């Protein structure tokens with residue numbers, strides 16, 4: 028019998044939604060989506076080590092905003108996996124956090140997927156991939172994509188994934204002060220849509236073709252986020268950040284998912300540095316990050 032590893036580290040990417048088409052509210056409170064996810068090279072790392080009880084620690088610039096109790100998605104992932112295996116969730120999960128918190132980049136979802144993979148390896152469970160994906164969907168709509176990474180279309184509430192083709196793209200992200208609550212942004216979407224017929228969400232063929240081609244100008248023309256108006260309604264100053272990035276040379280700009288992080292598509296690495304400098308000089312954001320896409324999904328680094 029092979030020895031269990033003493034510690035397992037999993038690296039997991041953030042995401043941006045290059046198309047987020049939102050349907051009407053469903054009876055269960057969720058919204059049907061056509062959610063074109065792209066994993067980007069901004070990562071958290073989650074390390075699992077055996078411990079007496081389930082404990083969470085977190086380091087990084089936004090660590091003080093991360094819950095360290097059982098509401099942390101990494102803790103919930105460990106509990107669900109342990110319950111299925113009939114064992115105790117006796118693990119210390121350390122989160123090295125680099126993804127903005129409550130920023131619309133699925134940082135919590137990323138940690139949930141990473142913790143699931145790390146615990147599965149630490150406990151030697153070899154859970155089938157399909158079962159891991161089921162647990163991810165139970166944890167949250169974005170969590171399956173954090174496991175899978177790359178580029179994918181999410182339907183249903185975003186949890187039903189079909190891989191899509193994607194060339195390489197370069198991005199700048201502007202991190203805002205404070206977060207936005209995802210349910211609050213969906214509620215604002217509903218409020219703004221009152222009295223209007225909301226079409227069924229559908230992936231745009233032009234967007235998917237642009238994504239596959241690797242042509243940044245073409246993709247820039249197709250970026251679309253139905254939650255953007257709601258995020259801007261709750262946080263009007265984001266309009267200044269979007270404008271500052273475009274004036275600084277970005278090909279296109281949009282709010283990342285439910286926000287308030289804003290995403291800027293740029294031509295190349297050199298342009299990324301210029302746009303990041305322009306955004307920082309504008310004083311309209313707290314920080315900037317440069318990244319490329321697509322990035323690999325949750326991956327075991329050390330064990």
Ligand SMILES: C[C@@](CO)(OP(=O)(O)O)[C@H](O)COP(=O)(O)OP(=O)(O)OC[C@H]1O[C@@H](n2ccc(N)nc2=O)[C@H](O)[C@@H]1O
Nearest residue numbers: 056057058131132133167168169184209210213283284285
């Ligand atoms: C908007 C998106 C875009 O990818 O992500 P963020 O930008 O916040 O990261 C996702 O749909 C967020 O997914 P996730 O953060 O996993 O949400 P969940 O935990 O499943 O749901 C939190 C709450 O968001 C709302 N919600 C979420 C997904 C969905 N398809 N319809 C919804 O209405 C519901 O109010 C739900 O109770």
Ligand SMILES: Nc1ncnc2c1ncn2[C@@H]1O[C@H](COP(=O)(O)OP(=O)(O)O)[C@@H](O)[C@H]1O
Nearest residue numbers: 098099100128129130131132133134135136138
């Ligand atoms: N591991 C985690 N990292 C960050 N936030 C988490 C985590 N687990 C639970 N949360 C909670 O989820 C909320 C949303 O965080 P996050 O996933 O970063 O944002 P978003 O849903 O906008 O992508 C946070 O405000 C926090 O209360």
